[in-house]
Amino acid sequence: MTELLRIAAPLSLWLASFSAVYGLEGLVCSDAWTGLELDSGAGRAALVAAMVLAVSLQAGLLVALQGQRFGSGVPALRRISLVLGIAALIASVWTLLPVMLMPLCL
Template structure:
């Protein structure tokens, strides 16, 4: 991995998972979901599962950046990428929590 990839990966994964989860919510709340014969309960389950997968993916990025094989040889890059991975993990939990805790399709 190059150092720029190590630094940019955590927040890139966060914005990608954010877009996927809220895009899925848009599909669940649209007529396409019910036209496919799926219920809102199944939509809620899909959203919760996608939230859990997003958190797991961010945790894997954090762990991966801490492994010496994928980590940087430069200490400052190691610190910055680890801090950004922690920030991205917290951002994933916090910004996608409304999918789990609020009512669906208001």
């Protein structure tokens, strides 16, 4: 079971952070955000912070899954988990990059 978690974890983390950032963007663009008396600058800052957090978590997981403590003992599975860890890191940067480049709520 732990072997499967090693395989499933990296991209599941991507999915979680991806959904969370999308949810945050929805919140930033909703009336609730203005209701909290926050402006769009705060919204942008929150989104960028979320992205940085997501990417660092992803990188941390990648390192952990290749380390002695959490890594797999089976070489084939270890390689698959490495590939998926890198894939998830790329996915995080690739899919969350819009928070840096795009207008907030247009």
